[in-house]
Amino acid sequence: VTADIRQVAAEAGVSTATVSRVMSGRGPASARATAAVRSAARLLGYLPNSSASSLRTDRSMIIGVVVPNLANPVFLPFLRTVEHRAQRHGYAVLVADTQHDVEVERRQLDRLGAQRVDALVFAGRPADPDHVRRLSEAGLPIAEPVTFARQAGYPFSSRAASAIDDACGHLATVGHRRLAYVSRGGSVRSAPERWRLIEASCRSVGIEPRPVVLGTGPGGAAAGVPKLAATLASLVKASEGPTVLWSNSQVLAPLLLEAMAVAGIDIPADCSFLTFGDSAWAVAFRPSVSVITTDLDAVAVAMTASILQQLGVPEPGPPVGLRPDVFVIRGSIGAAPTRV
Amino acid sequence: VTADIRQVAAEAGVSTATVSRVMSGRGPASARATAAVRSAARLLGYLPNSSASSLRTDRSMIIGVVVPNLANPVFLPFLRTVEHRAQRHGYAVLVADTQHDVEVERRQLDRLGAQRVDALVFAGRPADPDHVRRLSEAGLPIAEPVTFARQAGYPFSSRAASAIDDACGHLATVGHRRLAYVSRGGSVRSAPERWRLIEASCRSVGIEPRPVVLGTGPGGAAAGVPKLAATLASLVKASEGPTVLWSNSQVLAPLLLEAMAVAGIDIPADCSFLTFGDSAWAVAFRPSVSVITTDLDAVAVAMTASILQQLGVPEPGPPVGLRPDVFVIRGSIGAAPTRV
DNA sequence: TTGTAGGCGTTATCAA
DNA sequence: TTGATAACGCCTACAA
DSSP: OOHHHHHHHHTTSOOOHHHHHHEEEEOOHHHHHHHHHHHHHHTTTTTOOHHHHHHHHHHOOOEEEEEETTTTTHHHHHHHHHHHHHHTOOOEEEEEETTTTTHHHHHHHHHHHHHHSEEESSSSSSSSSHHHHHHHHTTEEEEHHHHHHHHOOOOOHHHHHHHHHHHHHHHHHTOOOOEEEEEEHHHHHHOOHHHHHHHHHHHHTTTTTEEEEOOTTTTHHHTHHHHHHHHHHHHSSTTTOOOOOSSSSSSSHHHHHHHHHHHHHOTTTTEEEESSSHHHHHHSSSOOOOOOOOOOHHHHHHHHHHHHHTTTTOOSSSOOOHHHHHHHHTOOOOOOOOOO | OOHHHHHHHHHHOHHHHHHHHHHOOOOOOHHHHHHHHHHHHHHHHHHHHHHHHHHHHHHHOEEEEEESOOOOOOGGGHHHHHHHHHHHTTEEEEEEEEETTTHHHHHHHHHHHHTTTEEEESSSSSSSSSHHHHHHHHHOOOOHHHHHHHTOOOHHHHHHHHHHHHHHHHHHTTTOOOEEEEHHHHHHHHOOHHHHHHHHHHHHTEHHHEEEOOOOOOTHHHHHHHHHHHHHHHHSSTTTTOOEESSSSSTTTHHHHHHHHHHOOTTTTTEEEESSSSOOHHHSSOOOOEEEEHHHHHHHHHHHHHHHTTOOOOOOOOOOOOOOOOEETTTTOOOOOOOO
């Protein structure tokens, strides 16, 4: 369907070597030849076949982005950032959703391997870290959040820890003594450090933490708001019930808030609320929702910069620093209620 | 770095042709040869080089997905659906963000063209429809929402029209006579039909519609909530001001809601509210937010199925029907206030 | 500064 | 059922 390099060469009255040199910008070419090739290429709508070029040069100009769950909007800024910076340097972006599944991840990595991607960027923790380590040792440039943060001097724990400490400290100060950390089945596994940090931090300020794991069926928590409301009602209204609900994720937060509204739990009079992950809706909600934010975008920028550098692309500007997570106090946190 | 077909052939004691036949599943191969090749491939970690394969077969096994704005979460389910169905049939997905810009789109399409993608899926309307039409006429399978819906017997207008009529009808019934349709600079251009439909529908039920376009600077409306609040306050509190605010997009909605809260505008007592695009937060919000939903996921499924069929991949099951948009009544719409 | 020619890894043809 | 071999389109020594 498309023109090839020989047709362009013929049209321009030069050899294929000259066309190649002009199109890639590598190697010498007279002004005359350059002009002839350019116009011939435009005339024929010539686009160099990157399969052929990859085969010859052993560079695919493709970066693979591995996302643990494409349904989760938190990964969107990540994907966006990588795509923007990659395309600026002529790289295309292949996206692969692993659906939090080891087997799917393996298949996807094989697919990316078959495409001979020049680098791999993980938007979240890989399901099979060993496999990834092996690829990395085989010479493939790879960026993965946890390892990356560690190398950059921000191991996960320290990045999140201060924000979690801030949150727990504030909660204790305004009188809370019992906290429930709510998550869904799938997510617990993906971020076990969080729970450990929260647990430790709570204990140190005299708050008793308690994990609440919601069932993860088809439809998940979304399917059963009335049921969820009942669960939360009995949880919160018990005499020794928690006075704070802490949502494990941005996705879970609105479901919990809705269920609390349905259950007639007033925020923050009956129970305070906070969640991981900020959003415009969290701000708009009344009372506005306290959050712990991670600057995922900055992480993506730093990871992409590191990858591009390994690929030998000069990225101008100073290296981007990673900001630790931040605890944002908003109206959804109030003084602990005194239960009758 | 990776093993090639010759090494596998040597290891398995067969020819490269046999390896190729076994790995691709095309062509005959004895059980004995198959087993030998399989184990040799596993041993060497062999992944066929798809650049070479593409070059030879003229099929890249890549589907390009063009997204007008990767920052907008509405495109996420779309991307997810295409990715899932594509990978099920061995296709990889290349994602390209055009940032609503003709020039960027052109560059991205060139990049995808250079990769010789087997098909193109547009998650939103292309910035340069003529260019896309040209590609399509050149034989590239392309799916694009508007054209696709039209072919499927659901031209955009009729898909959205009944929901818009429902909304306007309901608003008129509960006494509204003046409506403001709020959008941001960029989005108006991307969906001018909406405004036309809304305008016509409002007029037909005796509501006076009025477009409100918010400035689109860096940071956009997000930067100036106080300013936005002032704007909305003077808009709504005028004696002839609108009694309904209709948000053009899911992204804009939380900003407007926050600004209304800041401005002390009560929903729905002072002013009713509705938006395009449903979400868990819209449901959780109090009062919960009335919406017009589009089943983008179903659109993605149908578009992908059509593409896969054009690529000669048998998609089992009956063709998916496209549901028209739906107007969902929730608490954010109430009776029109009588202004003093 | 330009052209010639060989080969990147794979698949399809064809003869055995 | 198998194997030898000629492309696929491009890049890059190397020679001119």
